[in-house]
Amino acid sequence: MLSRIPVASVDLSGNEEAYAVDAIRSTWISSTGAYLNRFEREFADYCQSTTSLAVCNGTVALHLALMGLDVRPGDEVLVPSLTYVATANAVRYVGAEPVFIDVDPETWCIDPDKLEAAITRRTRGIIPVHLLGHPADMDRINRVADVHGLWVIEDAAEALGAKYKGQPVGSLSHCATFSFFGNKVITSGEGGAITLSDERLATRLRALRGQGMDPNRRYYFPITGYNFRLTNLACAILCAQMERKEAILDQRRKLCERYNQQLRSIPGISLQPVAPWAEISPWMYCCMIDPDAFGGTRDELMQELAEKNIESRPMFISLHTLPPFREESRKRNEHLPVTDRLSESGIMLPTYNTLSEADQDRVVGTIAEFQRQRGRQRRVA
Template sequence: MIPVNTPLLDGNEREYLLECIDSGWISNEGPFVARFEQAFAETVGRKHGVACANGSGALDIAVAAAGIGPGDEVIMPTFTIISPAASVVRAGGVPVLVDSDPVTWNMNLGQIEAKISPRTKAILVVHLYGLPVDMDPLLEIAERHGLIVIEDAAEMHGQTYRGQPCGSFGLMSTFSFYPNKHITCGEGGMVVTDDDDVAEHCRRLRNLCFQPGRRFVHEELGWNYRMTNMQAAIGLAQLERLDAHVQRKRAMGTAYQTALSDTANIQLPLATTDYAENIYWVFGIVLGTNIDQDAAGIMQQLANQAIGTRPFFWPIHEQPVFLNQNLFTNESYPVAETLARRGFYLPSGLGLSTDDLSEVVTALRGCLPATR
């Protein structure tokens, strides 16, 4: 089996974990948490890092710290994992959706201003699959309308926008450290910000909103979203290898691009734009309309050959859990709908070997129409 993701743990992970075990510091109060927070914040050009249990928790914290509440509208892409919308809905807010750009697969910036209303409070930016959103025009829109920007950079470890680190834009940015990310803790997340008060609020929200001097008296509801010292130890070791991981991912993406460039009827990821070079968090493809099968059909063929794949995100406006709440009734976003039905990604983990990549390419080409 060639899995869709194989992590790479070839740095100081074992040494740092043994230090946690030998010292007895395994909880959130251990020293690796603060070390990881500081080092990660510096890497993405932020003043503060707040480590937490996972990327979805980081979004919950960021939405709450931004003051988003009942009736507040938050503009975001429909083509994304459910977490950003779930955080807004749980806070009582209303996700307001835009479609995708068919080339970059990121949110269509041309649709944002038409969605702004007197109730709009924020834009939640989600960078997808290796290329960042074009941030300059988005930030200009937000500034002109007085909107908060929250940047979901979960997939963007080591990526830059016009030379500035992804994760450094807006009031807050969030990251995930799930095993398929460029930096993993197994599970984990991070909120980063330059605002002292926002950072302190995020720390309280992460830790059940305990108060100094009155620990078990609560003025606000938070979560137990603490990161353990052991997770932070792995994260710090992974961060030390980030440049090498980015280089490896880009080499892998280039190899896929070269091998599949003459394959008919599929759309490959955009390699570069004028503001960023693809970091290839994963290597996605979109099937052309003249291929009879959809993504699920081709993925099953690959599974029959012991090759793991994963579908693209399912659009927010088509999620049953939200339709059952009478959200997004009769809304349609055709680009996102096409990406969801005809897009999927190939094995892309840092541990993927050159031989395995070649085997994936051969199998995929065998499932598709003849080359040009």
């Protein structure tokens, strides 16, 4: 039996264990402590923001940001349909409605040209997602937002290390949200953060994160808040991950470049586009399968990979087609052809910094062989 190649894997080979043990020995394992302070400071610096707030996951980061910006029932928020479900779920948590926008075929991120037509008097903001590590076209999105008095939250869950026109994601709008789930570039198992440079908003978010406590009067709660905090123990792991982030990013970049070189010549495969102004984060390698030219569908390829003990992932299912959202989307008469096409044909391949070249060759070899055999079968038929 061939060894299993997972689609993602965690590398904790630096100071993660030492720092976690240190946090345990210090007994500071709850939601205050030196690692938490250090992580929040380093992460804000890395994103060129003045503040970062560690929270328990990326979904909570979005939920908290929306509450901080006072989004309410009846409000509308423009989001791409091609994203992980958390982007739209968070909008629902505050009683607002996600309005789905198609993506740009050149970036796979929300299409700035499609925003204006979707704005109504109920629209409050836009959540561009830096999908698969590719930054959204923030200048054009921010311009539309400025004209209409909207806020913008970057959903940067998949994009740590990406840059837009030389500037890091996390510093390109009112605030940004990150995830540190196990498949992300840096991880604490579960975890998330918000970055921002607006001190008033930061104060409000901090209060909402910590049960609504008054920053100047302990155990007095002037507003209803939540417990959305992250632990010092998780931040110990994140501090160690931060020490190695450039090395991890480099290894993942090389891996993605190698996939590009080997897959680009296979008939029916097209690669993720990269805009000239974008530096993408090598989060999860994704390519498109054109069934006619390839000789099989994306799902058939995933099945073949699974039979060879190689895990893969389909591209995100268009959110406007999912049960919680499709009725409202239908009422708005949303047609999102680019999203639907990418959603049906995209496949994510194993991407993690410890993936060996031999295992990567096994992934590519399986894909190439499947395509060759299918091509031969079609020629014979």
